[in-house]
Amino acid sequence: MDNIKYIGRQLSNLFPGECSTEEDIKTMQLVSEEVDFRFEFLASRAKVLMRIGKQPDPWHVMKHPIYLYLLSRVLFERGINDAYRIKDRLYCLNKTLHGCSLFYRVNLPQIFFLNYATQIVLGDCIYGENLVVYQGVTVGAYRDKVPTLGKNVVLMPNAIVSGSTCLGDNVVISAGVAVINKSVPDNTIVFGGEGSNQLVYHSIKNNSYIDYFLDI
Numbered sequence: 001m002d003n004i005k006y007i008g009r010q011l012s013n014l015f016p017g018e019c020s021t022e023e024d025i026k027t028m029q030l031v032s033e034e035v036d037f038r039f040e041f042l043a044s045r046a047k048v049l050m051r052i053g054k055q056p057d058p059w060h061v062m063k064h065p066i067y068l069y070l071l072s073r074v075l076f077e078r079g080i081n082d083a084y085r086i087k088d089r090l091y092c093l094n095k096t097l098h099g100c101s102l103f104y105r106v107n108l109p110q111i112f113f114l115n116y117a118t119q120i121v122l123g124d125c126i127y128g129e130n131l132v133v134y135q136g137v138t139v140g141a142y143r144d145k146v147p148t149l150g151k152n153v154v155l156m157p158n159a160i161v162s163g164s165t166c167l168g169d170n171v172v173i174s175a176g177v178a179v180i181n182k183s184v185p186d187n188t189i190v191f192g193g194e195g196s197n198q199l200v201y202h203s204i205k206n207n208s209y210i211d212y213f214l215d216i
Contacts, residue, residue, distance in 0.1 A: 017084035072104035
């Protein structure tokens with residue numbers, strides 16, 4: 001199946017522009033080789049299934065939102081002439097199909113994985129490599145304060161990271177935990193405490209028990 005032509009039909013059905021489907025496809029084909037390369041790179045590093053046989057699988061429910069994000073992101077990075085707002089329509093398509101907010105201005109790391117993208121909101125923050133995000137996660141600025149995430153960070157379902165929060169390397173934020181304006185050291189798993197604003201920190205040697213990525 002031709003990925004770009006299929007996405008062109010999706011756009012035409014759900015978010016048509018003031019141009020033909022063929023024009024949309026032609027624009028997306030300008031970056032399709034690089035998008036496929038980036039997706040292939042992710043597939044080569046992920047331990048979880050991102051392939052059908054030996055071929056990368058961009059149509060699986062957990063992978064299609066990654067592909068759509070990469071497509072809009074590369075169009076943005078390359079400054080492709082976008083008179084018909086194809087980047088915005090790709091963002092809206094991803095949000096409609098998968099219930100996630102992955103805006104093309106957000107610079108996600110080269111190596112990341114979305115373990116179900118439903119209700120994920122990733123804002124324009126600073127992200128380290130080997131990022132794993134589960135469903136319902138929100139990462140975003142608060143006023144002029146922007147979170148910074150280190151390498152090998154795992155955000156479990158419904159976690160929130162906001163404000164001036166700084167997460168070190170090898171950090172796991174447990175399910176449902178809100179980390180706002182906090183500094184979390186390396187090699188730490190964060191749980192919710194008894195009070196609404198209480199957090200409990202436990203040291204871990206690494207987060208390999210939720211390790212999604214192969215070593216380089």
